[in-house]
Amino acid sequence: MNNRPHDAPALRVALLDWYDASGRTLPWRIRPEDRASGVVANPYAVWLSEIMLQQTTVPHATPYWEKFLAEFPTVETLADAPRDRVLTLWAGLGYYARARNLHKCAQIIRDEHDGVFPGSEAALLKLPGIGPYTAAAIAAICYGEATNVVDGNVERVISRLRAVQTPLPPAKAEINALAGEIASPERPADYAQAIMDLGATICRPKNPDCEACPWQAHCAAYTAGNMTDYPKKLPKKKLPTRYGAVFYLTDGEALLLARRPDKGLLGAMMELPGTPWLVVAPDAADWLSLAPAKLNWEEAGIVEHVFTHFRLFLTVYRAQSELPEGIHAPLHDLKDFALPSVMVKAAMVGKA
Template identity: 50%
Template sequence: MIAEEILPWYDKHARELPWRLSPRQKRANPNVLYADPYRVWLSEIMLQQTTVATVKGYYEKFLASWPTVNDLAKEDLDNVLSAWAGLGYYARARNLHKCAKVVADELGGVFPDTEEGLLKLPGVGPYTAAAIAAIAYDRPATVVDGNVERVIARYYALEDPLPGVKPQMKECAQQQTPYERAGDYAQAMMDLGATICTPRSPGCVICPIQTACLARKSGIAESLPKKAPKKEKPTRRTYAYLFLSDERGALLRRRPEKGLLGGMTEVPTGDWVKQGDAVRNPELDHLAQWTELEGVVKHTFTHFHFEITVLTSKISQNLDGIAEAVQGAWAHKTEFSGLALPTVMKKILRHADYI
């Protein structure tokens, strides 16, 4: 069993991360056996499709602002979105806030201690439920993230490509999940994938499970897991309308709650055209005289590339009327840090030399 080899390794080499209780910390605090479910949940939501290095700063900022799930539940959504800005995948932030409210208002501030109960929470899928159950409650839940998939694919020499091989990976991972120290085992597997069983140049010679690793024996470890050819991402295009006032700043508005960047703050844009050239928005066009900036702003989302042509206009009259027509509000640069401005909108403002 993998656990027999990897847990002694983890006891010596576990990464020190702000959301976990490492073996060293457990030895120093023998009365505290498992991590705080709130901290585990918060970190796991942040870590979805985001690196540990990026998450650390955001996690510590969130924890300083909202030390408990009850604190987070009481906060205004706009402030949560603002604190999240830059982490991407903003539906996670909206679900984070919604989940906090459910736990605080309906569950007395206590997270469920089973996968079944956790799966009922907003924004909590099978992976996150398993991670919280194992790490926070030491349930024998099978936790399979990208790091664990890589370890399992190599250990069993699973040569079918992703994503089709995922069910087989999960089945193999379940066979290895121990009943004791399940939380430490889950984190050990993640650490192994992150530090030794890496995508490129895996450190097989220092791996604690090298003896039974079938991919190492066959000399194919670095080629696994195999991936199906990626589909080419389409490119969407739009115009961004940057209204500027010496007196009031930039005119910004809130995006619809549903959809991409839902509830976030934006520079007003036209339609995001899926094919062909961007099309100017007549409702915004007629409100001012526009100057088109050279070049385009480029950004990439999960499923498409995005190109934005930026138009600017200096406004000195009818500021309130224009804000009403755009359904936005004026904001000075000094106020931007308190707004939920996603990265792509910051790029637009930088392109116009406004921040």
């Protein structure tokens, strides 16, 4: 570990100067010039953005953020909304536990905090769906608390700056400690956003723009010319494969849907009725024995979808008949049902 805490003041100055001139303008962000003119951060809008940006890029998350704020302009309106409406608006953003926790957290803010977000990192950590990074970010950005904000971008920046040899994820504690030595106590909101911007726009995973980096002169990886060797990572394991089947059953006007259990993958989202997802694919007869009705099912195709921990192949069967008991979704209004991406793919195959 190349630990040089004595350069922290110079790193802070260089980063904040760069951010003042070149930091991103984002719809939920209060830039330094805005803050200087008296504009203050909206904790609800910032919280919403930070939850959405977990495992999600800014371009993908921004339309969802705008859509949520348009429908739920305050944390109270989000809390008052039916959970299924929240899940429906979230559909396509992935990691659906975030949406369930978002709704639960909004209700706690409404019921236990009079609609006001707690003003400290420690208090924020007690809320559902808010982990160490998100709590530190909200506390710094909205309340000026001097916190140590470390997301994936920051991990990459610090691992290169200090040439951290320990691979991720075991290196997380070491990287957090190194980042904490630099974090600015004077301008915590701007510093938190600046270091995240540095990783997102300059210290990129591939093709880092080192010539534009305010920390170039201090960076151990740049000095050694091996920037993309960091962060060190453990060897990737091959993704396991699972197999399942879903049933696209329509009466010509509506589609039969089911709701997944609250707990587990895609919890509480809608789905086409289907089978368990298995390590070994059974025969078609075994799949069809689990269909929602005994019909002449036609195989429509196979959908491939990659989750974080496995690859899924779903065989889609279709039929047209009077619908059995269940959730009947009008075919022209499927967008109003909380279908995750994998089920949207399956529905498209079934419809074709």
